[in-house]
Amino acid sequence: MAKKVPQINASSMADISFLLLIFFLVTTSMDVNTGLSRRLPAPVPPDQKIEDTKINKRNLFIVKINSMNQLLVQGQEMNVRQLKDKAKEFILNANNDPSMPVLYTEYIEGLGEVTYTKEHIISVQNDVDTQYQAYLDVQNELVAAYNELRDDYSHLKFNKAYAELDEDQQKLVQKVYPQKISEAEPKNYGGQ
Amino acid sequence: MPALNTSSLPDIIFMLLFFFMTVTSMKEVTYKVQISNPQATELTKLEKKSLIRYVYVGTPTAEFRKQAGAETRIQLDDAFAEVGEIENYIVSERSAMSEQDQGMMIVSIKADKDTRMGIIADIKQALRRAYALKISYSATQRTSY
Numbered sequence: 578m579a580k581k582v583p584q585i586n587a588s589s590m591a592d593i594s595f596l597l598l599i600f601f602l603v604t605t606s607m608d609v610n611t612g613l614s615r616r617l618p619a620p621v622p623p624d625q626k627i628e629d630t631k632i633n634k635r636n637l638f639i640v641k642i643n644s645m646n647q648l649l650v651q652g653q654e655m656n657v658r659q660l661k662d663k664a665k666e667f668i669l670n671a672n673n674d675p676s677m678p679v680l681y682t683e684y685i686e687g688l689g690e691v692t693y694t695k696e697h698i699i700s701v702q703n704d705v706d707t708q709y710q711a712y713l714d715v716q717n718e719l720v721a722a723y724n725e726l727r728d729d730y731s732h733l734k735f736n737k738a739y740a741e742l743d744e745d746q747q748k749l750v751q752k753v754y755p756q757k758i759s760e761a762e763p764k765n766y767g768g769q
Numbered sequence: 770m771p772a773l774n775t776s777s778l779p780d781i782i783f784m785l786l787f788f789f790m791t792v793t794s795m796k797e798v799t800y801k802v803q804i805s806n807p808q809a810t811e812l813t814k815l816e817k818k819s820l821i822r823y824v825y826v827g828t829p830t831a832e833f834r835k836q837a838g839a840e841t842r843i844q845l846d847d848a849f850a851e852v853g854e855i856e857n858y859i860v861s862e863r864s865a866m867s868e869q870d871q872g873m874m875i876v877s878i879k880a881d882k883d884t885r886m887g888i889i890a891d892i893k894q895a896l897r898r899a900y901a902l903k904i905s906y907s908a909t910q911r912t913s914y
Contacts, residue, residue: 598785612815614813704886706886713908717810
């Protein structure tokens with residue numbers, strides 16, 4: 578007669594794996610990577626001369642940040658919180674203000690006649706000593722301005738939020754409100 | 770009343786365990802620089818981990834301050850690096866990717882919020898030269914102004 582092998586008591590196995598489970602739950606961080614997505618301009622080939630492209634002055638929206646993190650927007654001192662509205666006003670140019678970008682009326686396939694400021698450019702200039710957070714605040718406000726404009730326009734045209742549009746529709750909206758944020762090389766604007 | 774059969778309980782728990790082990794992400798590297806994230810509101814999620822490469826910028830942590838100094842430094846993978854090394858790093862990391870992924874590489878700049886823009890601008894120029902044009906400024910959601 579075969580000897581009876583006693584069964585291993587496995588009732589504590591659940592407790593052990595519970596412990597492991599809790600350990601992993603606590604130690605690992607559900608680290609979601611979030612960030613402000615931007616696109617850098619392509620590098621200029623070294624043999625190419627940098628030409629000063631002429632930009633109509635009224636198409637240009639200049640934001641300067643100095644080493645003390647103070648803002649100068651279109652020659653005016655400003656708080657970061659006002660920047661978004663100011664930028665929106667500039668990009669829209671609803672009243673065809675002669676000091677704001679030139680309005681173009683064009684026919685866009687899928688949207689019809691659209692009046693928009695095709696050539697506006699937002700130029701961000703920062704100092705070498707500008708704080709990263711201040712720079713990011715400015716970038717954030719400008720992106721927010723574009724996002725709000727795109728959202729408003731999507732609601733107007735498609736009755737949906739921008740995020741809910743399909744890819745083709747998003748491309749159309751992007752065509753009307755292209756993100757044109759240009760960054761100059763950092764300079765020393767003083768303020769030491 | 771017969772006792773409830775709990776012999777399959779460990780298996781169920783193990784399944785849960787494996788789920789959490791695979792889903793959660795460990796920190797990518799050990800930080801040698803101190804980074805307190807800047808805050809922003811217009812955030813986008815970076816979905817595909819395999820497409821992202823990180824550039825860390827900050828002041829060295831206490832244990833590395835002796836060898837690396839107290840000035841802002843760059844960390845690539847597990848080591849301190851100079852601005853000049855970024856270009857090579859990005860190019861070699863990209864060539865290690867599969868061909869269809871190469872164009873979709875995103876470089877995430879994880880910089881301390883008190884970093885001066887001079888070094889960030891240098892990094893951006895290096896990234897431009899390396900043709901890593903898709904970048905993301907790592908930030909956390911702002912809760913209040």
